[in-house]
Amino acid sequence: MSYQATVEPHHRLQYSNNVRMVAQQMLNPLRAAVTIVSASGEAQDIADLIGKTEYQEGEDYGQRNPEITPSRDRRWLIRPRPVEIGQTITKEEKFDQAMDPTSMLVRNQVVTVERGVYDRILGVKKVGSSYEIAGGGILGAVHSGKTPSSTSDLPTGNFIAVNAGGAGNTGLTSFKLRAATEAMELEDFGLETEDEVWGLITPKQKTDLINLALATSSNLNPFDVNEIREGRPGKLLGINWLFSNRLPVDSDGYRLIPIWTKSNVVCGMWQDVEGAMWNNTERKNLPYIFTDAYPAAGRVEDAGVRVIRCNEA
Numbered sequence: 001m002s003y004q005a006t007v008e009p010h011h012r013l014q015y016s017n018n019v020r021m022v023a024q025q026m027l028n029p030l031r032a033a034v035t036i037v038s039a040s041g042e043a044q045d046i047a048d049l050i051g052k053t054e055y056q057e058g059e060d061y062g063q064r065n066p067e068i069t070p071s072r073d074r075r076w077l078i079r080p081r082p083v084e085i086g087q088t089i090t091k092e093e094k095f096d097q098a099m100d101p102t103s104m105l106v107r108n109q110v111v112t113v114e115r116g117v118y119d120r121i122l123g124v125k126k127v128g129s130s131y132e133i134a135g136g137g138i139l140g141a142v143h144s145g146k147t148p149s150s151t152s153d154l155p156t157g158n159f160i161a162v163n164a165g166g167a168g169n170t171g172l173t174s175f176k177l178r179a180a181t182e183a184m185e186l187e188d189f190g191l192e193t194e195d196e197v198w199g200l201i202t203p204k205q206k207t208d209l210i211n212l213a214l215a216t217s218s219n220l221n222p223f224d225v226n227e228i229r230e231g232r233p234g235k236l237l238g239i240n241w242l243f244s245n246r247l248p249v250d251s252d253g254y255r256l257i258p259i260w261t262k263s264n265v266v267c268g269m270w271q272d273v274e275g276a277m278w279n280n281t282e283r284k285n286l287p288y289i290f291t292d293a294y295p296a297a298g299r300v301e302d303a304g305v306r307v308i309r310c311n312e313a
Helices: 009-025 029-033 092-098 104-122 174-186 203-216 222-229
Strands: 035-038 043-050 072-078 083-088 124-127 130-133 142-144 150-152 197-201 234-236 239-243 255-261 265-280 286-299 305-310
Touching: 009 092, 009 104, 009 265, 009 286, 029 104, 029 197, 029 239, 043 265, 072 286, 083 104, 092 104, 092 286, 104 124, 104 265, 104 286, 142 286, 174 255, 174 305, 197 203, 203 239, 203 255, 203 305
Parallel strands: 035 265, 197 239
Antiparallel strands: 043 072, 072 142, 083 286, 124 130, 142 150, 197 255, 234 239, 255 305, 265 286
């Protein structure tokens, strides 16, 4: 005889509240590095882009009005497919765990969906044992135009070559870091405003960063260096660093390290992480738990994102 339990309204409410509680406690680190907005409808614009203009000097006693028309573009987020996970409850102890916000069952549901949110923000998907650029987000394509009918990839010029600096195919170096931040500053990102600059690296580049920090300055705060060494997010060399094993590689196997400004990457939430519970009539009316989210992300302007190619050999 199979396990039987009726999912009552208070069970549904309890599981939903458990998922929300765990999601609040287990913050996705990338959420703090981008701009989160609510979204609705089939598509939502994230920016009306107006091209840069320069002033002109008028003629003394001139009677003509200046006419300077900037170029215009618009960027969009498209209603995404859900990031979801579900599980049939076949034992009484599993049902009890679904009612417990501290259980590994609820935690696993939330963590799994948050990984999907993370990948959507970053713009990657897992292929085999590695990750590739896909979708939108920081690294992927962004919808643009008067209507969201076309997509734009991150321009080739926004990538810092693996051999930049003339020292062969290297990892994370001071030359590459400066090339990335300088290119952004020349486009007024992180220069004229106090917008936060963020970077995402793997443990390999964390080692490069620590060695670089120790070699380039004796005036660095030892606490900041130690925070990075211990794997905790921190600011070093003007960049807020996060760590991940989900960064993609290019077709040549070089790791892609993104640098971006917070206000320049927008994540639209059609629905944040939510949980539901019901009896599944297709599985002998067994209890079923379900967790999902509807995130989509994109760049406001390409100039606010740079990607460093790193050799990990």
